[in-house]
Amino acid sequence: MTMCKSVQFLCGNILKKSYFFNYHKCLFSSSPLFPGAKTTWTEQLEFTEKNSYHPIPVYRVMDRQGNILNSNEDPKLSTATIIKMYKDMSLLNIMDKILYESQRQGRISFYMTNHGEEATHIGSAAALNNDDVVYGQYREVGVLIWRGFTLQQFVDQCYGNKDDAGKGRQMPVHYGSKELNFITISSPLGTQMPQAVGSAYALRGKNNVVICYFGDGAASEGDAHAAFNFAATLDCPVILFCRNNGYAISTPVEEQYRGDGIASRGPSYGIHTLRVDGNDVFAVYNATKKAKEVALSENKPVLIEALTYRVGDHSTSDDSSAYRSPEEVTLWATNDYPTNKLRYYMETRGLWSKEEEEKWAQQARKDVLTAFNAGEKKLKPKWTEMFDEVRQQQEMVEHVKKYKDYYPVEKFENI
Incomplete structure (x- = not known):
């Protein structure tokens, strides 16, 4: 069995597996089918730059x-x-x-x-x-x-x-x-x-x-x-x-x-x-x-x-x-x-x-x-509202309570 027929046989039996199907497609396509690019071949080596196409x-x-x-x-x-x-x-x-x-x-x-x-x-x-x-x-x-x-x-x-x-x-x-x-x-x-x-x-x-x-x-x-x-x-x-x-x-x-x-x-x-x-x-x-x-x-x-x-x-x-x-x-x-x-x-x-x-x-x-x-x-908001609905204040309170030995806070019980 030739290489071409082997690939055809493989693709025919496992058509649902995209890897083999795409491999078969690559072998018989005249266009490049590299992953991530949809393009054509060229034999002219030249830069693509902003002058290569019209502005939008x-x-x-x-x-x-x-x-x-x-x-x-x-x-x-x-x-x-x-x-x-x-x-x-x-x-x-x-x-x-x-x-x-x-x-x-x-x-x-x-x-x-x-x-x-x-x-x-x-x-x-x-x-x-x-x-x-x-x-x-x-x-x-x-x-x-x-x-x-x-x-x-x-x-x-x-x-x-x-x-x-x-x-x-x-x-x-x-x-x-x-x-x-x-x-x-x-x-x-x-x-x-x-x-x-x-x-x-x-x-x-x-x-x-x-x-x-x-x-x-x-x-x-x-x-x-x-x-x-x-x-x-x-x-x-x-x-x-x-x-x-x-x-x-x-x-x-x-x-x-x-x-x-x-x-x-x-x-x-x-x-x-x-x-x-x-x-x-x-x-x-x-x-x-x-x-x-x-x-x-x-x-x-x-x-x-x-x-x-x-x-x-x-x-x-x-x-x-x-x-x-x-x-x-x-x-x-x-x-x-x-x-x-x-x-x-x-x-x-x-x-x-x-x-x-x-x-x-x-x-x-x-x-x-x-x-x-x-x-x-109109008056300004109460200064205490700076902390309202702010989660960080409560987290800080819990942190200080947990590590109270490291925070010599006066009147700690009032925090």
């Missing part, structure tokens, strides 16, 4: 003047939804301005604005349900506004007063809401990414997804790569949403990576990937809606890279004029600002007028100031 295109629905470029891509949202999008985006602008100034006046310790990135928040939030779980980084305030987090809750958290749900234990802008399925924000960069993937793994087979927001800087953390790989190999229904705003604090993207942005990492991990205009709220909405459909129907992760621009400083601890020119900021703020783009769209369709704009701006500012004044007058 940026999906958009509107131009800079708010005109729909392809009517088939118009999400055709209701007038009420569009107006809510605009109001939430502009309300975020006003709240940011007031709370930023309050930090400069010494009233709160820290703040981060969202100027220029409002469409990434509102467009993605509008495409999801409140049952979908959100892991934010620290610049996703619009998602909470969309879901119903109140102005008073924002102010109370920033002031760390007695009505702050976190009891004053967190830095300002570290929001969270169990009722709105918004996981409390953490200060360490990138930690939310593998956590989000783990949550999505637990949600497989249910009708919900997890969305995890992160910046271009966080994408350089090891946690990002672990999250990408686990999401892909474990088939997790998670939307990995990158806000690529051009800067990781003071480090521009040109100094962060040499490849084609963050989106190019998706295919290399086997993840469905979309790149969108992050200043186009309709494009972000469509992309997030599509990502959720795929994540639910296929139990697969989706990576979205929303290209945008951070108009404000990174935080109140940052002075961006030290690493970028005022002309650059002005260019983005005047030519491609997401809130302006949506307003142009609304005005050309008769959905919004200058009179409505003035009336809304006055009302929004009044609402923010009302919450601000109320929050500032």
Whole structure:
């Protein structure tokens, strides 16, 4: 019996054993079938580099003047939804301005604005349900506004007063809401990414997804790569949403990576990937809606890279004029600002007028100031609440009691 016939006989009798079947397949295939690679042969020795293929295109629905470029891509949202999008985006602008100034006046310790990135928040939030779980980084305030987090809750958290749900234990802008399925924000960069993937793994087979927001800087953390790989190999229904705003604090993207942005990492991990205009709220909405459909129907992760621009400083601890020119900021703020783009769209369709704009701006500012004044007058939490619901205190008590000979504590019986 020849070698070929021996292998055929072996595969025919043990077809269900994948090892022998794949071995048989390798012998008679003209393509390489090495484990872990799906490719072709070549006899030309050459590097594969970023110029070997076209960059991933940026999906958009509107131009800079708010005109729909392809009517088939118009999400055709209701007038009420569009107006809510605009109001939430502009309300975020006003709240940011007031709370930023309050930090400069010494009233709160820290703040981060969202100027220029409002469409990434509102467009993605509008495409999801409140049952979908959100892991934010620290610049996703619009998602909470969309879901119903109140102005008073924002102010109370920033002031760390007695009505702050976190009891004053967190830095300002570290929001969270169990009722709105918004996981409390953490200060360490990138930690939310593998956590989000783990949550999505637990949600497989249910009708919900997890969305995890992160910046271009966080994408350089090891946690990002672990999250990408686990999401892909474990088939997790998670939307990995990158806000690529051009800067990781003071480090521009040109100094962060040499490849084609963050989106190019998706295919290399086997993840469905979309790149969108992050200043186009309709494009972000469509992309997030599509990502959720795929994540639910296929139990697969989706990576979205929303290209945008951070108009404000990174935080109140940052002075961006030290690493970028005022002309650059002005260019983005005047030519491609997401809130302006949506307003142009609304005005050309008769959905919004200058009179409505003035009336809304006055009302929004009044609402923010009302919450601000109320929050500032509230007392701080009782200092003992620092230890409430904190397991470490009880563990320490038990430890000291167990090893009391090593801890000469006065009045030990009162511990």
